Amino acid sequence: MTASPHTTNHPPLAEADVLVSARSLAEYTDMFGLDEADLRRRILDCPGGAASAVAEICAAGGEARAVDPQYALGSEELRGRILTDLDRSLEQKHDLDLEYDWDVRGGIVGHEALRRSAAERMLADLDAAPERYVAGALPSLPLADDSADLVLCSHLLFTYADGLDTADHVAAIVEMARVAPEVRIYPLVDYAGNPLPELVRSVIAKLKKERLTSRIEPVHRPFQLAATTRLVVERTRRRPLAPA
Numbered sequence: 225m226t227a228s229p230h231t232t233n234h235p236p237l238a239e240a241d242v243l244v245s246a247r248s249l250a251e252y253t254d255m256f257g258l259d260e261a262d263l264r265r266r267i268l269d270c271p272g273g274a275a276s277a278v279a280e281i282c283a284a285g286g287e288a289r290a291v292d293p294q295y296a297l298g299s300e301e302l303r304g305r306i307l308t309d310l311d312r313s314l315e316q317k318h319d320l321d322l323e324y325d326w327d328v329r330g331g332i333v334g335h336e337a338l339r340r341s342a343a344e345r346m347l348a349d350l351d352a353a354p355e356r357y358v359a360g361a362l363p364s365l366p367l368a369d370d371s372a373d374l375v376l377c378s379h380l381l382f383t384y385a386d387g388l389d390t391a392d393h394v395a396a397i398v399e400m401a402r403v404a405p406e407v408r409i410y411p412l413v414d415y416a417g418n419p420l421p422e423l424v425r426s427v428i429a430k431l432k433k434e435r436l437t438s439r440i441e442p443v444h445r446p447f448q449l450a451a452t453t454r455l456v457v458e459r460t461r462r463r464p465l466a467p468a
């Protein structure tokens with residue numbers, strides 16, 4: 225997120241350090257508390273990575289798009305990156321075995337099968353409907369104001385807190401709230417499961433100054449054991465003027 229005008233003196237988030245991971249719509253539903261009404265809204269998955277949420281929502285008649293800088297790669301190179309990162313991500317999880325509730329996704333074998341099928345489903349959809357996958361990066365998305373109703377932001381902000389500071393988080397969230405009136409972000413811990421109370425508190429305080437209201441909601445049975453909450457950010461509604 226080096227393009228942020230707010231970025232301060234910290235090492236930039238190297239693209240190679242950020243895994244292009246592949247979650248399914250079932251995982252998104254749990255992480256973001258999605259219900260039927262949500263799935264009828266215009267959804268933006270940012271970052272989409274290799275998640276199959278967009279493909280699954282559209283297959284069910286919904287309207288969804290994804291944004292990710294890696295979509296600038298050609299489809300063959302992207303496929304290679306996604307499959308390599310899938311192996312890297314599974315390896316890392318096996319190393320951090322105790323940090324996850326493997327029963328949530330059918331054990332290690334079930335989890336691996338789900339991630340592989342999500343990646344394959346996303347790649348098939350990318351070929352069939354490339355217009356749903358927009359190359360772009362926070363904090364400056366190539367999308368019009370209010371072109372979505374709900375942005376889902378999974379496993380970038382807070383997850384990579386070692387490479388993104390408070391200003392980066394705020395700039396990214398303000399940008400997503402320009403594209404849609406509601407933004408849901410998960411998780412609020414870093415990839416090792418460390419809680420980030422100071423960062424979360426300072427981001428929420430700065431969002432308030434940008435007229436964005438935040439609330440923290442519980443997440444039911446998280447796969448990453450420490451990731452028990454999500455952040456929901458909405459544009460602050462103006463109170464109607466009292467009649468004179």
Ligand SMILES: C[S@@+](CC[C@H](N)C(=O)[O-])C[C@H]1O[C@@H](n2cnc3c(N)ncnc32)[C@H](O)[C@@H]1O
Nearest residue numbers: 243244245246247271272273275361362378379
């Ligand atoms: C861990 S993956 C998460 C993908 C998907 N949301 C999921 O949960 O499976 C993180 C993604 O963030 C993307 N990314 C990295 N820098 C970004 C930026 N500045 N703006 C948007 N996406 C970015 C990466 O390319 C990568 O695909």
